[in-house]
Amino acid sequence: MDFNLGDKIISKKQHPCGGNIWTVVRTGADFKIKCDTCGRVVMLDRLDFEKIVKKKL
Numbered sequence: 001m002d003f004n005l006g007d008k009i010i011s012k013k014q015h016p017c018g019g020n021i022w023t024v025v026r027t028g029a030d031f032k033i034k035c036d037t038c039g040r041v042v043m044l045d046r047l048d049f050e051k052i053v054k055k056k057l
Contacts, residue, residue, distance in 0.1 A: 008022070009054075012051075
């Protein structure tokens with residue numbers, strides 16, 4: 001799957017705040033995503049990021 005800045009994704013597991021919708025903030029070898037519910041920013045490598053993505057909105 002191809003991801004760009006500003007894309008919204010739905011993760012397989014919920015974040016502890018209860019949200020599962022994230023916004024892609026950085027792409028490349030690593031991905032930085034921001035929780036739309038609480039604003040927490042998480043950085044993941046490409047392999048881990050592709051594992052958690054359930055669906056692209």
